[in-house]
Amino acid sequence: MKTVGIIYNPDKIRAKAEVSTLAKWLKSKKCRVEAIPSSASHAPFMDFAVILGGDGTMLKAGRLLSPKGIPLLGVNLGSLGFLADTNPSESRALISQVLSGLYETEERMMLSVVLKSKTKTIRHLALNDAVILSGTTGRILNISANIGTEFLADYVGDGLIVSTPTGSTAYSLAADGPIVHPNLSLFVITPICPHTLAERPMIVSTRHPLSFQAATKDGKVKPVLSIDGQLRYSIAPQDWIFVSRAEHSLRLIVNPKKRYLQVLRTKLKWNERG
Structure with missing residues (x-):
């Protein structure tokens, strides 16, 4: 049965x-x-x-x-x-x-998303994306990004999306990210309303994990980590966000x-x- x-x-x-x-x-x-x-x-x-x-x-x-x-x-x-x-x-x-x-x-492919602070560690899976956003409108974010141990970029804008190929047709697509066939294994990194013409979406291998730190310019409002648009957590300036390919x-x-x-x-x- x-x-x-x-x-x-x-x-x-x-x-x-x-x-x-x-x-x-x-x-x-x-x-x-x-x-x-x-x-x-x-x-x-x-x-x-x-x-x-x-x-x-x-x-x-x-x-x-x-x-x-x-x-x-x-x-x-x-x-x-x-x-x-x-x-x-x-x-x-x-x-x-x-x-x-x-x-x-x-x-x-799914994402393993870890939010690590001084006092606790939060772990979740994501099918579509992990998104770093300002906690309120009108606040510019500074997001420092790394691939493995190598520095990638400092993003300045409204936020940053890390999506799976499945999630490439969701929020990432609305932010001018590329459509990626869902059978592939890769990360799509898409800036949200970047404050420079030099910042563009980027496709990277899942071989190395991604890591991020984020803060608003004035430090008065905490950024937010959104997982699949359904789970939300506040981010302190000293917190780290780690994104890797999930085991399953x-x-x-x-x-x-x-x-x-x-x-x-x-x-x-x-x-x-x-």
């Missing part, structure tokens, strides 16, 4: 309704079902998980389940649905294929009808001609 997890956004009425319907259908297929809200901090064993929600729910599920190597199938109940690219109407057919073992997965990757179940380049065209209107 296969165990199927259902990760859902408890704040979405549609998601809660779909949990009941999907669980009943899975049980008719002789499956054991584990329904887990996306806010959970722990998850039991499951053969694979169906994610009900939007891309935000997928990000939470990715951080929760990637260390366990559990494959994820995203069913879009949100708006964009770039990660959760399967429509509810086609989900049953795809889930049936997964139950039969007739499916493929692709590996999505996300296993994403591929919808054969929604290949990556097709999703780029349909969701982001890439290469469309009017």
Whole structure:
């Protein structure tokens, strides 16, 4: 008997309704079902998980389940649905294929993000990005960046994004970063509104970890570390932020009808001609 997890956004009425319907259908297929809200901090064993929600729910599920190597199938109940690219109407057919073992997965690199201060160390995974931002509008940040033991640059501006290839189509893209195919393994470093024409996005190897320190020019407001746009922590001037490739990757179940380049065209209107 296969165990199927259902990760859902408890704040979405549609998601809660779909949990009941999907669980009943899975049980008719002789499956054991584990329904887990996306806010959970722990998850039991499951053969694979169906994610009900939007891309935000997928990000939470990715951080929760990637260390366990559990494959994820995203069913879009949100708006964009770039990660959760399967429509509810086609989900049953795809889930049936997964139950039969007739499916493929692709590996999505994740980030290991560490915020180290004098008194504590905070560790998180990120599927999309780690972002250093000013704690308020109108405050310019100074961010010192290193690759391994080598100094990279002092960035001056509104902030800095370190994204995975998966995250290259999220905040980084909005800040004029490049689109990177998600099967690659690399960091995308994208300045946010830099105060010089010389600072441009940069693609670097994951062979060496990245490290950063950040402070506002007047020192009155603490910068913020944002992880996948969902977790936020204040940064003191003496704190260090370390970003490296995570030990585990996300296993994403591929919808054969929604290949990556097709999703780029349909969701982001890439290469469309009017």
